[in-house]
Amino acid sequence: MSLNSALNAAVSGLKAQSAALAAVSENIANASTTAYKTREISFQSLVTNKNIASSTNQVGGVVTYKTSQAMTEQGSIEITGVTENIAIEGQGFFVVTDDVSNQPSGYTYTRNGNFSTNEDGLLINDENMILLGQATDENGVVTAANKNDLNSLEPIDVNSIGGTAEETTTVNFDMNLPADANIADTFTTAFELFDELGVSHTIEVVWTKTAVNTWTADYSDPYQTADGATSPASATIDVDTGTAGVQSQLTYVFNGDGSLNTINGVAAAAFDIDVTGFATSLNPTGANDLTFSMNMGTQNNYDGLTQFSSDEDTPDISDLTIEQDGVRYGQLSGVEIDDEGIVTAVFDNGVRNAIYQIPIATFSNPQGLTNIQGTVYDENERAGNLILGLPGEGNAGTIQPTALEQSTTDTSTEFNKMIISQQAYSSAAQVLSTVDEMFDSLLSAVR
Template sequence: MSLMGALNSAISSLYAQSQALSNVSSNLANSQTTAYKASSTSFTSLVAGTTSSSSGGVVASTRSSVSEQGLLVSSSSSTHLAIEGSGFFVVSSEVSGGQTYYTRNGEFEIDANGYLTNGGYYLLGWATDASGNPVAGTSEASLVPIDVDSVKSSVGATSNVTMQANLPADAAVGDSFDTTIEVYDSLGTTNTITVTWTKTDANTWEMSFADPTLAGGTAASGTVTSTPVTITFNSDGTLAVTDPSPAELTIAGWTTGAADSAIALNLGTLGAANGLTQYASGSTDPYIAIQSITQDGLAYGALTGVEIGADGSVTAFFDNGEQRVIYKIPVATFPNANGLTEMSNGIYARSSYSGNSTLHLAGTGGVGTINGGYLEASTTDTSTEFSRMLTAQQAYSAASQILSASNEMFQSLMQAVR
């Protein structure tokens, strides 16, 4: 190797170690950045010249570790997400028609328009039907920005009422007792119905219904069209039979304009004590003991929050007690994730080195699960980076000494020829 070759080697070393220090600096600067993937420096020897007079050198290149898993850290926000395993969230730069990108940074928040966003990028998902299944398939073309404000509560007419109660066996024939139930019409309006229980014979009761009224009102809001229900008990206090069987409550002429109602009355299993029973109250003033009355109707509700499940299901919660899956968040994988093009804000773009993305439901096909309420930490190891920094500094200093020595040797040569 000639003196000029030594200079070239030293210069290449200075450049390579500068690049290594730059990578160390970037990693340390992002040691607290969500889902940041630390990069490392790869060094390759370089030989220039002929076999008889060749000079050595070094070339440095940055090696990405995009596929490396970071630790999951708990977050106070239910819309913060972390992928445990392989894959990326799919985001868009625009609400409609924007470029598709990928990220592991799950610091998503609901913006003023109801979209889940992070740094100006919109989280994409598949809209789902009432059963939680994607309505337009699971292709990239069917992805849409997740908009929680666009999802409204559903309403439902009461179609089933389930009762658990004890009718007093020690009541006298002709004794009557009143209780109430709440039902919803098809428009989600709450109505109150008074139920009158009359003992008509030993072990026999009649269940009749007053016309419904709006909650807090007294005027009828509909007309009961079904006949009273006759209830007979066995000698052991269990339910024997109802007439009609099954028992039903029908209502027509809702003043709200709702559709007529047909409500099945679940009064318990015949021969069992899981619904209506007839046991002595043990009181000088017999009474009906209501254990529970449930119904399946729903009033209109306001959105109270969302949660994301391990399979990417976005579940909306409403103040009427309703909850349902409104979107599915996919996980994208690549043949070579380390070949993705890195951008700002933890965003990656496809490249010819990464290959095309494949979309999966979270937790299927070997891809990672989605953890709501967690964030992925940076993969930077500060102790490792400090070690690399010292190594780069020492190598850089050594290369600079070679430059100084070569310079002195050149000076000696120049003086010799003068």
């Protein structure tokens, strides 16, 4: 090996070990970075001269290096308890973008699931990458025709989901009327229901004993029951029991054993009530008419209204339980993500609706991805085919909710690498110094 070859080899060694130290430094700095993949340096000797014709090979070599990341190495999963945090256990990446318009060229990929909702309602991670998903109906069924197409993705925007309410459709009535009440005695009950806008209305029922085992019930809506919501005098209640005409009064007849017999002369069963004339501040033109089914029990049974003696000095209604399925108007209070990648909007009235599903992108050669920043990667030919699928399908990993994937960096291993690189760097520097002295000796001999 000539002095020039020795000089080149020493310089290449310095460069290679400098790169190794840089990788160690980066790894240690990212030991706490979510989903960071350890950067590795691999070295290779490059032969620069070999005299094949000679029986003695004269070889001068330099060292080359290349960097890579352990893309398939799984980081440990740590539970955070944050509902917007998600981790992938297994292969795959979240699809993200830094462009809210989500142009096709803007698709990038990350395993960093440290997401939160920003002021615009978008789910972004700590690298300001916007999470993409597929819109669903309220039951979590993806609405896109082709779920495997990147064009089916859109930024997950929780602000696109307004407040929600659920109109009352069914009211279940369990109650005992006092058999020992006097004729003409009256009792009042009331129950709450909600119109399509989620505005609360109170229906008042006045019970009057008109004969032995016979009662009438008058239904009305006399109250202003919510801020800005009025039930005006023009509001009417129509009770449809299957008989001709509409009315707001029903007649209940009981058997001698206390079970319910008939309602308006018809075998006791569920019947519909129509309430018209609602007006609310949420809708200047008023909510639509409300129709709900009133279930007060079945004929000759004790599964709704009953009539037994109260055994009290002052008889009164007892065992009153009224349940209805409507829900008041509610504002969005947060989002949750489950292990199927379903993003659920949670409202302060208890309603929960699915709004998006998060797919997972996998590549045939994830080692070929291009690292463009931090934990964000771009696809290229070396990465192979991209497959977009649901969590747990095919080679796609599963989603761990309320959790984050930790860095794959092992600091003890990195410090060991640092010592080795430092020693190798010092040795290469010593070679460089020795070659310099040999050059000086050669020049002195020539002079």
